[in-house]
Amino acid sequence: MSEKLIPLTELRERKAQPVKPNPEEAPHPDLREELFELEAHGELIVQRVPEPYVEVTTKFGRTKKVPIDHLWHHKSCGQCGHIPGYTTSILWLNRQFGIDYIDPTDQTSCTGWNYYASATSNAVAQLLVMCRNFAAAYETGYYPLIHCGTSYGHYKELREQLVHHKDLRDQVRRVLDKLGKPLVVPEEIVHYSEWVHVMRHRIAERQVIDMRNITACVHPACHYYKIVAEDAIYDPDIYGGQRTATVTALLQALGINVADYSTWFDCCGFGFRHILVQRDFTRSFAVLRKIEVMKDEANPDMTVTHDTGCVTTLDKSQFAAKAHQRRVGVPVLADSQVAALAMGAHPFRVLQLHWHSTDWRPLLEKLGIDWQRHWAEFEDDLAAIERGEKSGLTWEDAEQPILTR
Amino acid sequence: MSVATWSPTKAGHRYAEVPEEIKRQLFEEVKSDPRYPDFLYGCYECGICVSACPSARFYDFSPRVIAQALAREDIDRFYEILMEDIWNCAQCFSCVRCPRGNNPGGLVTLMREVAVRHGLEQAQQALQGYSRVIYKIMLKGNQVSPDMLQPDFFPDWGPWVREFSRNMTAWRKAIPVDTLRNVTDAAWRTDDKTLRELYTIWFETGNMEVIREVDEGLYELLVEIMEEELEAAP
Numbered sequence: 001m002s003e004k005l006i007p008l009t010e011l012r013e014r015k016a017q018p019v020k021p022n023p024e025e026a027p028h029p030d031l032r033e034e035l036f037e038l039e040a041h042g043e044l045i046v047q048r049v050p051e052p053y054v055e056v057t058t059k060f061g062r063t064k065k066v067p068i069d070h071l072w073h074h075k076s077c078g079q080c081g082h083i084p085g086y087t088t089s090i091l092w093l094n095r096q097f098g099i100d101y102i103d104p105t106d107q108t109s110c111t112g113w114n115y116y117a118s119a120t121s122n123a124v125a126q127l128l129v130m131c132r133n134f135a136a137a138y139e140t141g142y143y144p145l146i147h148c149g150t151s152y153g154h155y156k157e158l159r160e161q162l163v164h165h166k167d168l169r170d171q172v173r174r175v176l177d178k179l180g181k182p183l184v185v186p187e188e189i190v191h192y193s194e195w196v197h198v199m200r201h202r203i204a205e206r207q208v209i210d211m212r213n214i215t216a217c218v219h220p221a222c223h224y225y226k227i228v229a230e231d232a233i234y235d236p237d238i239y240g241g242q243r244t245a246t247v248t249a250l251l252q253a254l255g256i257n258v259a260d261y262s263t264w265f266d267c268c269g270f271g272f273r274h275i276l277v278q279r280d281f282t283r284s285f286a287v288l289r290k291i292e293v294m295k296d297e298a299n300p301d302m303t304v305t306h307d308t309g310c311v312t313t314l315d316k317s318q319f320a321a322k323a324h325q326r327r328v329g330v331p332v333l334a335d336s337q338v339a340a341l342a343m344g345a346h347p348f349r350v351l352q353l354h355w356h357s358t359d360w361r362p363l364l365e366k367l368g369i370d371w372q373r374h375w376a377e378f379e380d381d382l383a384a385i386e387r388g389e390k391s392g393l394t395w396e397d398a399e400q401p402i403l404t405r
Numbered sequence: 406m407s408v409a410t411w412s413p414t415k416a417g418h419r420y421a422e423v424p425e426e427i428k429r430q431l432f433e434e435v436k437s438d439p440r441y442p443d444f445l446y447g448c449y450e451c452g453i454c455v456s457a458c459p460s461a462r463f464y465d466f467s468p469r470v471i472a473q474a475l476a477r478e479d480i481d482r483f484y485e486i487l488m489e490d491i492w493n494c495a496q497c498f499s500c501v502r503c504p505r506g507n508n509p510g511g512l513v514t515l516m517r518e519v520a521v522r523h524g525l526e527q528a529q530q531a532l533q534g535y536s537r538v539i540y541k542i543m544l545k546g547n548q549v550s551p552d553m554l555q556p557d558f559f560p561d562w563g564p565w566v567r568e569f570s571r572n573m574t575a576w577r578k579a580i581p582v583d584t585l586r587n588v589t590d591a592a593w594r595t596d597d598k599t600l601r602e603l604y605t606i607w608f609e610t611g612n613m614e615v616i617r618e619v620d621e622g623l624y625e626l627l628v629e630i631m632e633e634e635l636e637a638a639p
Contacts (some may be wrong), residue, residue: 025508075584077547082554084580091582103584105596108546108603116496118532119517120539120619123440123611132602153498165439175609222497229501255529267459267497277534278563281495282571331486342491351580357563378579386580392578392586395555 018236021061028230028245030062034163035185043169044162044183047138049226050191054198059225059234059244065188066198071101072137073192075390076148078308079334081135086311088398089340090147090192092350095399096343097202103104111153113309117272120351123161124171131172135181140171145192149261149307152191153332154222156231159185191224192305193246194233196335200253208344208403212255214301216338217294217330218247219314221307222267247306251403254342262290269317270309279317286317287326295327302363303332331360347371348378349393374402420484428484434519435475435483435512444511448472454500454509464493468500468509475512491516522617543616543627547592547602551577557591583594601638604631 027330039046049065058064071094094101109131110145115121137144139201148255161186162169173183194205217242225232225244235245238252243264269285272279291314294300303314315332322328334339337351347353347369354375364371381397384390414444420428454468455461461468471490474482495511499507520528531537542548556567569576573589580586584593607613608631617624 045428045631061522075593077549080582080585081547081549081551084582084585088580088582089586101607103434103582105584105594106599107593108595109542109548109592111542111546111548113548114538114542116514118535118539118619119514119521120532120615122518122615123438125606128606128610129603136599137482141587161440161443163444170608175606178609179605181602222499227497228500263455265499267495267499269459270497271459271495273492273531273535274536276531281463282458283561284463285495289459289462309439316562349579352580354565354576355569357565365599381579382572382575385575390578393581396582401492403453 003313011123012085019234019241019242020144020236021059021234021241023061026060027228028064031163031184032187032345035159035187036384038163044185045138047184047186048114049187050143051147053131056194056198056233057235058080059230059232062230062350064190064194064231064233066190066194067143067323068198069194071099071145071195072142073101073103074107074133074144074146074148074151075103075109076151078113079147082128083308083311083315083334083352084336085337085350085355086308086353087147088350089234089334089336089345090342091341092205092345092398093196093199093336095132095395096206097199102140102142103137104140107133110148110151110154112148112150113272116150116278119268119291119331123158123168124175126154127158127168127172128175130155131162131185132181133174133184134177134186135176136185137186138182138184139386144186145263146294147308148194149193149221149223150309152189153227154200155189156228159189160228164379188205189231191246193224193335195235196250196306196339197325198338200250203250203339204253204255204342206405207342208401208405209342209369210255211367212257213340214363214365215257215259215304216251217259217261217298217300218251218264219290219310220244220247220264220304221270221305221310222307224307230274247304250335254338256338259294259300261294261297261299263293266290268305268310270313272309275309275313282313283317283320286313287321287328290314291318291321291330292327294330300330302338303330304335304338305332306335307391316357317405329359331356331358331363333360344403346377346398346400346402349381350400369402408525418481420447420481420488423484424529425480425518427574428480431487431519432478432480434522435515438515438518440511441515444508444515445472445475446505446507448476448507449505449537451504454507455501457499457502459495459499460493464490466490468494471512472503472507488525488527491520492527502507521615521618529619532554532619533573536623539616539619540623540627542565544600544630545591546595546600550591551589562563597634598638600636604635607631
């Protein structure tokens with residue numbers, strides 16, 4: 001009997017090896033195959049990922065295509081409404097690489113934040129909001145790139161429901177017919193952070209701000225890798241393939257020291273309803289389970305994440321905690337902002353850091369960025385707007401990096 | 406309640422006055438949702454979902470108990486969860502690491518939908534102060550907008566909120582993204598046609614009736630605006 005036991009040393013050795021998943025052993029069937037079957041039966045249209053694309057590996061070893069170009073930016077209401085530097089950075093990166101894109105006005109939010117907060121909707125309505133947006137993208141010939149982690153997770157879950165429930169499909173089709181729109185589902189549902197991930201080496205090639213003296217903690221977004229987990233990017237070289245590689249791989253490519261902390265799996269405390277009307281929970285969780293743990297275990301210069309709610313929660317929750325002498329004071333940025341900053345994006349015209357609550361000044365100073373000078377430039381912009389000399393900032397004003405090679 | 410009468414479970418017939426058929430009807434409504442079989446496969450009682458759950462750390466809340474009560478069709482416990490627990494869930498879906506493939510967060514969503522559809526008092530209490538968000542999402546298709554950033558609503562977000570509130574117009578003009586620039590009442594500029602399509606979705610799917618259960622005054626306001634927009638369509 002004892003001969004059959006695996007020695008502890010061997011177990012430890014096995015555990016230390018990177019995870020090499022076998023797609024044949026994935027716990028769920030490949031939804032894309034089911035989508036193509038439905039298309040063959042005339043039930044829906046599958047929008048193909050346009051070329052050029054990069055193939056990446058997902059949690060169970062399957063391949064996912066991430067488009068590089070011809071993008072339809074499915075914006076995030078939380079980012080555009082309260083953290084506009086998040087969106088601006090994504091589009092700035094696109095422009096720097098000459099990507100052909102559409103920033104649509106024929107787009108609503110996924111309305112998922114409200115659904116997860118209040119449940120004042122239903123499955124068919126949620127499916128229709130998604131399908132209306134997908135049809136709008138399809139009509140332009142551009143491919144949807146989903147900015148919000150919740151939209152990404154919500155759409156993946158809704159896509160499953162659409163594929164597996166004919167009655168839901170029929171109800172959706174009836175209303176889409178009324179709107180004069182086709183039932184279209186993209187071949188892959190792609191998050192913007194996956195685009196940043198596959199572009200990371202090109203971003204690093206154009207890096208002008210040295211970030212090697214920076215330590216960062218990563219908060220992976222729940223709705224990116226927990227909802228329909230098989231669609232998230234994993235890489236055996238990042239955390240041994242045991243956590244999603246998105247964000248961390250970018251930071252490593254930029255030379256940033258990524259520091260681990262024990263509560264990495266915990267959510268940020270956003271809570272959807274809580275962040276708006278019950279923030280005692282949100283603040284407590286964000287500070288006690290995330291920021292203080294990072295501070296105590298890694299003392300990072302910044303926290304980097306890739307979703308609307310996480311940036312909002314982790315950033316905004318620190319102010320009140322400071323009044324209670326909690327161990328806070330970690331600036332919070334999105335990966336798109338870090339990537340843009342590395343390439344020399346203006347901290348205010350592009351990153352719009354003045355919308356952030358936790359003090360980002362020490363981070364910029366450590367990076368050698370003269371934020372006072374750039375704030376003065378931005379104040380000049382504001383003054384020109386106030387005087388009516390400028391109707392607003394344009395890409396022409398924001399395009400130029402603050403540093404060049 | 407004294408220590409002698411305290412029960413470690415929450416079950417204590419706290420809703421004994423509610424007829425069994427009401428509890429059963431609400432349960433059957435949750436169970437009949439087409440997504441229900443995708444969200445519940447049974448429960449090992451392993452507690453992995455609880456260990457990952459943020460709400461379990463702060464509230465008397467357990468995704469395991471939710472999966473258990475529903476799997477056992479324990480109607481009394483189901484009703485207690487419906488009345489007391491569901492609004493504590495953070496909807497992060499950390500619980501879906503369940504080895505049985507359960508989705509306790511998804512079950513909570515279904516229960517919340519039923520609670521809202523029936524206009525349960527606890528649902529209305531949980532959504533107090535939330536009407537302005539519902540107004541925005543239904544009308545603009547955006548959950549949040551810059552003009553919601555008011556110091557009296559977000560005093561705990563730091564002095565920048567007051568700073569922003571004073572300078573909202575200029576700050577919004579100082580964003581280079583075409584669809585965001587100078588937009589303050591929504592997250593971005595949306596076509597009128599797009600919004601009319603959204604209103605059609607709300608009406609066609611019974612979503613407006615859901616809003617009526619939460620806030621009748623808000624419902625009437627929304628219907629008036631949306632119908633006017635739809636009638637004015639070219």
